Amino acid sequence: MSLNIILVIAVILSIGFHFIGVYANAKKTVWVMIVLMWAGAISIATNEVKPSAYIEVKKIQGQFEDTDSLIQEAGGTMSLYEFLLIKKSYIKNNPKK
Secondary structure (H helix, E strand, O other), rough: OOHHHHHHHHHHHHHHHHHHHOOOOOOHHHHHHHHHHHHHHHHHHHOOHHHHHHHHHHHHHOOOHHHHHHHHHHOOOHHHHHHHHHHOOOHHHHHOO
């Protein structure tokens, strides 16, 4: 699933929650909840991965050209989203697993 699809789904859910809040006369509460959900999701997606993920990336590196380009783009520190992109690219190129 691409990031664009996830963002579209998140925006649709946010609008849905907004209308539920309007119907229930709890607009402020719902907007606070929506802001906290978005902040948490962004925080998780941009968090740095654990050291074990770097070991796994070292094993993957050098096998496929497009996966290597993603690893190079990630640089020294890698976010969870970047790690998931690398794993998805590796799995796409190596369908044995």
